[in-house]
Amino acid sequence: xxxxxxxxxxxxxxxxxxxxxxxxxxxxxxxxxxxxxxxxxxxxxxxxxxxxxxxxxxxxxxxxxxxxxxxxxxxxxxxxxxxxxxxxxxxxxxxxxxxxxxxxxxxxxxxxxxxxxxxxxxxxxxxxxxxxxxxxxxxxxxxxxxxxxxxxxxxxxxxxxx
Ligand code: SME
Numbered sequence: 001x002x003x004x005x006x007x008x009x010x011x012x013x014x015x016x017x018x019x020x021x022x023x024x025x026x027x028x029x030x031x032x033x034x035x036x037x038x039x040x041x042x043x044x045x046x047x048x049x050x051x052x053x054x055x056x057x058x059x060x061x062x063x064x065x066x067x068x069x070x071x072x073x074x075x076x077x078x079x080x081x082x083x084x085x086x087x088x089x090x091x092x093x094x095x096x097x098x099x100x101x102x103x104x105x106x107x108x109x110x111x112x113x114x115x116x117x118x119x120x121x122x123x124x125x126x127x128x129x130x131x132x133x134x135x136x137x138x139x140x141x142x143x144x145x146x147x148x149x150x151x152x153x154x155x156x157x158x159x160x161x162x
Pocket of ligand 1: 047072074077081082083084085104105106107108109115131133
Protein backbone atom coordinates (compact mmCIF):
# COMPACT_ATOMS: atom_id res chain seq x y z
CA UNK A 1 0.00 0.00 0.00
CA UNK A 2 1.22 3.51 -0.74
CA UNK A 3 0.23 6.72 1.03
CA UNK A 4 -0.67 10.16 -0.35
CA UNK A 5 2.70 11.50 0.81
CA UNK A 6 4.43 8.70 -1.18
CA UNK A 7 2.51 9.83 -4.28
CA UNK A 8 3.63 13.46 -3.79
CA UNK A 9 7.21 12.33 -3.36
CA UNK A 10 7.09 10.18 -6.50
CA UNK A 11 5.64 13.11 -8.47
CA UNK A 12 8.46 15.36 -7.19
CA UNK A 13 11.07 12.78 -8.23
CA UNK A 14 9.48 12.39 -11.65
CA UNK A 15 9.83 16.15 -12.13
CA UNK A 16 13.50 15.99 -11.07
CA UNK A 17 14.05 13.18 -13.59
CA UNK A 18 12.35 15.17 -16.37
CA UNK A 19 14.48 18.18 -15.49
CA UNK A 20 17.59 16.00 -15.69
CA UNK A 21 16.41 14.72 -19.09
CA UNK A 22 16.03 18.26 -20.39
CA UNK A 23 19.49 19.24 -19.11
CA UNK A 24 21.42 16.09 -20.10
CA UNK A 25 23.30 16.54 -23.38
CA UNK A 26 23.65 12.83 -24.12
CA UNK A 27 22.07 9.47 -23.28
CA UNK A 28 25.19 8.67 -21.23
CA UNK A 29 24.74 11.80 -19.11
CA UNK A 30 21.09 10.92 -18.55
CA UNK A 31 22.02 7.34 -17.59
CA UNK A 32 24.68 8.55 -15.16
CA UNK A 33 22.25 11.04 -13.57
CA UNK A 34 19.19 8.81 -13.09
CA UNK A 35 20.76 6.53 -10.41
CA UNK A 36 22.01 9.63 -8.54
CA UNK A 37 18.59 11.32 -8.48
CA UNK A 38 16.71 8.15 -7.50
CA UNK A 39 19.15 7.14 -4.76
CA UNK A 40 19.30 10.64 -3.32
CA UNK A 41 15.57 11.35 -3.32
CA UNK A 42 14.00 8.00 -2.47
CA UNK A 43 15.43 6.63 0.77
CA UNK A 44 13.98 3.16 0.24
CA UNK A 45 16.00 2.84 -3.00
CA UNK A 46 19.36 1.51 -1.82
CA UNK A 47 21.09 0.43 -5.04
CA UNK A 48 20.22 1.82 -8.47
CA UNK A 49 21.96 0.93 -11.70
CA UNK A 50 21.78 0.06 -15.36
CA UNK A 51 22.77 -3.21 -16.97
CA UNK A 52 23.21 -3.07 -20.73
CA UNK A 53 23.38 -5.93 -23.23
CA UNK A 54 26.93 -6.27 -24.56
CA UNK A 55 26.75 -5.53 -28.29
CA UNK A 56 27.43 -8.63 -30.38
CA UNK A 57 27.89 -10.98 -27.40
CA UNK A 58 26.87 -14.58 -28.11
CA UNK A 59 25.41 -15.84 -25.84
CA UNK A 60 23.98 -12.47 -24.77
CA UNK A 61 25.21 -10.98 -21.51
CA UNK A 62 24.20 -7.97 -19.41
CA UNK A 63 27.08 -5.73 -18.37
CA UNK A 64 26.97 -3.35 -15.41
CA UNK A 65 26.56 0.27 -16.52
CA UNK A 66 26.21 3.51 -14.53
CA UNK A 67 25.15 2.77 -10.95
CA UNK A 68 24.98 4.21 -7.43
CA UNK A 69 25.44 2.09 -4.32
CA UNK A 70 27.92 -0.55 -3.25
CA UNK A 71 29.92 -2.41 -5.90
CA UNK A 72 28.11 -5.61 -6.89
CA UNK A 73 29.75 -8.99 -7.45
CA UNK A 74 27.46 -9.32 -10.50
CA UNK A 75 29.12 -7.12 -13.11
CA UNK A 76 28.15 -9.51 -15.94
CA UNK A 77 24.87 -11.45 -15.92
CA UNK A 78 23.89 -14.03 -18.58
CA UNK A 79 20.24 -13.83 -19.67
CA UNK A 80 19.39 -17.17 -18.07
CA UNK A 81 20.44 -15.93 -14.62
CA UNK A 82 19.02 -13.65 -11.97
CA UNK A 83 16.06 -11.32 -11.84
CA UNK A 84 18.06 -9.18 -14.27
CA UNK A 85 18.27 -12.00 -16.80
CA UNK A 86 14.53 -12.69 -16.39
CA UNK A 87 13.56 -9.06 -17.10
CA UNK A 88 15.87 -8.73 -20.12
CA UNK A 89 14.87 -12.05 -21.68
CA UNK A 90 11.11 -11.54 -21.17
CA UNK A 91 11.09 -7.80 -21.98
CA UNK A 92 8.84 -7.31 -18.95
CA UNK A 93 9.15 -5.41 -15.67
CA UNK A 94 9.89 -7.79 -12.79
CA UNK A 95 8.99 -6.78 -9.21
CA UNK A 96 10.11 -9.07 -6.39
CA UNK A 97 8.61 -8.24 -2.98
CA UNK A 98 10.75 -10.78 -1.09
CA UNK A 99 13.98 -11.77 -2.79
CA UNK A 100 14.54 -14.68 -0.37
CA UNK A 101 11.52 -16.41 -1.92
CA UNK A 102 12.73 -16.19 -5.52
CA UNK A 103 15.24 -18.88 -6.52
CA UNK A 104 16.37 -16.78 -9.53
CA UNK A 105 17.66 -13.98 -7.28
CA UNK A 106 21.40 -13.23 -7.39
CA UNK A 107 22.47 -11.49 -4.17
CA UNK A 108 24.17 -8.14 -4.52
CA UNK A 109 23.91 -7.22 -0.83
CA UNK A 110 22.74 -9.30 2.13
CA UNK A 111 20.57 -6.33 3.15
CA UNK A 112 18.46 -6.39 -0.03
CA UNK A 113 14.85 -7.43 0.62
CA UNK A 114 13.05 -6.42 -2.58
CA UNK A 115 13.94 -5.54 -6.16
CA UNK A 116 12.51 -4.08 -9.38
CA UNK A 117 14.03 -4.51 -12.84
CA UNK A 118 12.62 -2.61 -15.84
CA UNK A 119 13.80 -3.29 -19.41
CA UNK A 120 15.06 -0.46 -21.65
CA UNK A 121 13.88 -0.68 -25.27
CA UNK A 122 15.39 0.83 -28.41
CA UNK A 123 13.13 0.54 -31.49
CA UNK A 124 11.18 -2.23 -29.75
CA UNK A 125 14.22 -4.35 -28.78
CA UNK A 126 15.59 -4.79 -25.26
CA UNK A 127 19.03 -3.16 -25.00
CA UNK A 128 19.38 -3.15 -21.22
CA UNK A 129 17.53 -2.47 -18.01
CA UNK A 130 17.26 -0.35 -14.89
CA UNK A 131 17.69 -2.36 -11.68
CA UNK A 132 16.80 -1.12 -8.18
CA UNK A 133 17.31 -2.90 -4.85
CA UNK A 134 15.72 -1.95 -1.53
CA UNK A 135 16.58 -2.88 2.05
CA UNK A 136 12.81 -2.90 2.70
CA UNK A 137 10.44 -5.74 1.78
CA UNK A 138 7.83 -4.95 -0.91
CA UNK A 139 9.32 -1.47 -1.41
CA UNK A 140 8.06 -1.02 -4.97
CA UNK A 141 4.44 0.10 -5.26
CA UNK A 142 2.53 0.65 -8.49
CA UNK A 143 3.67 4.30 -8.42
CA UNK A 144 7.31 3.27 -8.01
CA UNK A 145 6.90 0.93 -10.94
CA UNK A 146 5.48 3.75 -13.09
CA UNK A 147 8.37 6.03 -12.10
CA UNK A 148 11.05 3.44 -12.89
CA UNK A 149 9.32 2.55 -16.18
CA UNK A 150 9.29 6.26 -17.05
CA UNK A 151 13.06 6.45 -16.39
CA UNK A 152 13.69 3.39 -18.59
CA UNK A 153 11.48 4.85 -21.33
CA UNK A 154 13.27 8.21 -21.55
CA UNK A 155 16.63 6.43 -21.66
CA UNK A 156 15.39 4.25 -24.54
CA UNK A 157 14.18 7.34 -26.41
CA UNK A 158 17.52 9.09 -25.92
CA UNK A 159 19.41 5.99 -27.09
CA UNK A 160 17.21 5.90 -30.21
CA UNK A 161 18.33 9.43 -31.03
CA UNK A 162 22.05 8.76 -30.52
N1 SME B 1 19.81 -9.08 -7.93
C1 SME B 1 20.13 -9.08 -9.32
C2 SME B 1 21.62 -8.99 -9.55
C3 SME B 1 22.12 -7.60 -9.65
S1 SME B 1 22.37 -6.85 -8.15
O1 SME B 1 21.08 -6.69 -7.52
C4 SME B 1 22.98 -5.33 -8.35
C5 SME B 1 19.55 -10.33 -9.98
O2 SME B 1 19.01 -11.19 -9.31
O3 SME B 1 19.65 -10.44 -11.20
